[in-house]
Amino acid sequence: MTTYNRPSYLERAVHSVLNQTYDNIELVVVDDHSETPASETLSEIDLSGLAADQCVRHEENQGANAARNTGIDAASGEYIAFLDDDDRWVPEKIERQVAAFRDGPDELGAVYTGLKTEQGDGFNESIPPEIDIDLTKALLCENVVGSLSVFMVRADLAAKVRLDERFPCWADLEWYINLSRHAEFERIPDPLVIYESDSHNRLTTDIKKKQAGYDLFVEEFSPVAKEYGSLFYRKMRGWAAYRLGASAYYRGFYSRARQYLTLAVVMYPLESSFFILFVASLGGKPVHKTVRYVRS
CATH class of the missing domain: 1.25.40 (Serine Threonine Protein Phosphatase 5, Tetratricopeptide repeat)
Known part of the structure; x- marks a missing residue:
């Protein structure tokens, strides 16, 4: 989980990790040099339910992609899931993605889900389309996977194919394309991530x-x-x-x-x-x- 200057969002996101139905989770929070250190926010949260946790702080702001690479390097799990600090996971997300990996072929490198966007008092669901052509070809035109918060990848693949830190945006799409040239993806057609459309300071603005x-x-x-x-x-x-x-x-x-x-x-x-x-x-x-x- 990468974070920068959004302690209230960070707290909610962390609680969505703690509420997962899958128990064996290591939480790695990468603080991209927030004015209020993320460690202070985390100190107010009981993380004892996790298998492990750590907070890594950059000495200067390096951007979201550098922070994600830092998190990949720090993680020790077999799979890596990403969560932007202003998004949340629904409780069964990680359990279902791990199950997809366990049941999938050896060539499976990534599993992604749908999401629901929180707008005022309601939600709009967004389910990634079923792709019946070459996934790399589809991704070259459109991001048919979604944000990194819906994404889980094998740790060995993430270590091999790095996020390009030059990209100030579209880095997720760039990464998906390169990953898709090395491994298969699997889609879970259910909204397992909550995206808050009116959160502040998103890169996309x-x-x-x-x-x-x-x-x-x-x-x-x-x-x-x-x-x-x-x-x-x-x-x-x-x-x-x-x-x-x-x-x-x-x-x-x-x-x-x-x-x-x-x-x-x-x-x-x-x-x-x-x-x-x-x-x-x-x-x-x-x-x-x-x-x-x-x-x-």
Whole structure:
């Protein structure tokens, strides 16, 4: 579990670990140099129900991906599960993922679940789609796995394939693609993670980080996409541009949104969702407000 400057969220997340129906859990909290050390928050929580626990603190802020790699290095278990400090696990999550590993083939390297998003007084469930094609190929276009909080990976595989610390965002997708080239994934189609949509300081809110992630993603995976042919390469580029354009649009950066949504349509005009959001972006803020009103 990585944490930075969110002690109240950290406490709730830790309690969701303590409430797991699977007993043999080691909790590794990596404090990415919070103003209030995470160890102070943890000192107020009874961790005696865990098999082991430790808190590792960075001497300076290094970012979420470096913190995750630190946690991987510190962990001693056979499997590693991730939990962002502002997410929570439902009680049976770890038990079900471990069971999937135990029952799965030797080639199984990762197990992931669905999630439910907490919005006000209710929840919206999100179940990852069933993938009947090459998973690497699917991931090159879309994150069909989800956030790292739904993810469990074999420790030996995580030690071999590292998170790329250059990525300020999209690092989970980058990692999934590289992991999928070494091992099989299994999906549990149930929402076993709670995601709080209005939590503060999520990486996904920074459009500059999205831009940097986009640039790195295209640089790293263009050669991989070309292995599937020129048309698929254009599809991958279109989806990458669409993700960045959509992020810009929903955060009110309409000029930048139009730039990348135009690129998405040009690269892969066969995807209707690219064109629909591009048209919406032409209307700027008035159309965006109307869309939000209709959705609500």
